[in-house]
Amino acid sequence: MVKPVTRVVKNVASPVNPGRATRKTTAFAKKSSSRQSQPVIRSANNAKTGRLWKRIKAWLAKLPSWNDLSKDRQLDIIGAVCIVVGLLTLLSLLTEQEAVVSARWVVVISRSTGWGMYILPFGLLAAGFWLVFRSLESIPPLTGSRAAGILLLYLNFLSWLHILAGGGWEMAFDGQGGGYLGAFFERLLVDGLGLPGTLLILMVWLFVAGSLALQVPPPLFKDAINNLRGQIRATIESSPVTTVMESTGYQPQSSEPHGPLPAGFHPLTDMPNRRPAVRKAVSLPVKPVEGREENTLTHPTSPAQAQRSPWVLPRVDDILDPAEPVFIQGHIDTDRANKIEETLKLFSAPVHVVDIQRGPTVTQYGVEPDFIESRSGRTRVRVSKIVGLADDLALALSAQRIRIQAPVPGRGFVGIEVPNDETSKVALHELIDSDAFKKLRSPLKIALGKDVSGKPMVADLASMPHLLIAGTTG
Secondary structure, eight states: OOOOOOOOOOOOOOSSOTTHHHHHHHHHHHHHHHHHHHHHHHHHHHHHHHHHHHHHHHHHHHSOOTTTSOHHHHHHHHHHHHHHHHHHHHHHHHSOOOOHHHHHHHHHHHHHHGGGGGTHHHHHHHHHHHHHTTTSTTSOOOOHHHHHHHHHHHHHHHHHHHHHHTOOHHHHHTTOTTHHHHHHHHHHHHHHHHHHHHHHHHHHHHHHHHHHHHTOOHHHHHHHHHHHHHHHHHHHHTSHHHHHHHHHTOOOOOSSOSSOOOTTOOOOOOOOOOOOOOOOOOOOOOOOOTTOOOOOOOOOOOHHHHSOOOOOOOOHHHHSOOOOOOOOOHHHHHHHHHHHHHHHHHTTOOEEEEEEEEOSSEEEEEEEEOEEEETTEEEEOOHHHHHHTHHHHHHHHTOSOOEEESSOTTSSSEEEEEEOSSOOOOOHHHHHTSHHHHHOOOTTEEEEEEOTTSOEEEEEGGGSOOOOOOOOOO
16 A cells, blocks of 8 residues: 655755745744734723723713703703704705715705704704793793794694695605695695685684794783774774664665566666756745644554564673773783792792783782702792792882782692783673673673683672661661
């Protein structure tokens, strides 16, 4: 059996190039050592990354959670985030860059809001600065209802944009009109109610959103509409043309004939107005006859005229004048609400104004007690502490006196009643024309006036207690 011959290459220096074998051996040794050192480097890098993550987790664990932060701190953080996002959005819209994040963000907002994307950064900046600088006296408070009103106004604006642009989902995909948000409301309303119904709903939507954003109480809008309606009705009824037509019973008739003309009838042509010559009569004096009395001729009254017609209750507009419209500046109530919050906060009794009810003589501000952070935890402000600060509130509001109702019956807040600078008159026409008076089913209903919040107060006279006052006789 013949064994195969194996060639053994030894590390022997060649007589031609004596260092060749030595360089090959050195290169092989370097490659083998680098391969062996790679796992060691990776393990070292993984160890460094693990230690870094541990430090980050430990640092995050030391930070307070979102629920542990106070309400003011949360609002500050939200405001700062809104400012940063608004600035980045504005820069992305103004500059043309090939950055991946900004380009994707512009595509998202353009398809979502369409042409409304140019208003979005300014809205974010305004909301951010509003939240950060909310403690200033010149800035009205940002309540939840006001924020909802502003958001509804923006959505209403997007809906109008998409309707005016033509509508459709294809336009929203191209970033035109009101985007997908405007297309959603446009399709929902147009498919369900048609175009006339959609326009009506959008007008009502705009009215409600505007009242929420401006913080105008609904009774003021209702009173203004009722006063305007009464003035228009009174103006129409008091016009001279209407008065003459009603008194004479005149009804305009058409000059056209009511039927076909008979055969052989020819209309008369316009002829000059010729009056016959009449001589003026001369009246001669007549002496009265003595000893005779003047007899007056009386016409007999028919039975139909002698019968009395049933008496009809006159209309309210015919016997009562409409109430005079009262124009109130909307910022007065919001400024007072802001001052109430600031004053109570200075005395370590933070509150939040959640309701404003304006009446004829006073305005009631509904406040909810906030929480106070202490070492023992978060505690709510006591109602007795707010009541004890009545004099300090009167001094801060420059009011003669204020009344604190703690709490308001049936409501979950404390009522602070502040006198108005100008009192408004309560007209009987407004009370009788109110829904509360019309809903009361009683023949002896009576209008008493308005309560603190400006709501009409009516009562049934038959169900009220009667008091008999007797005097002394002889």
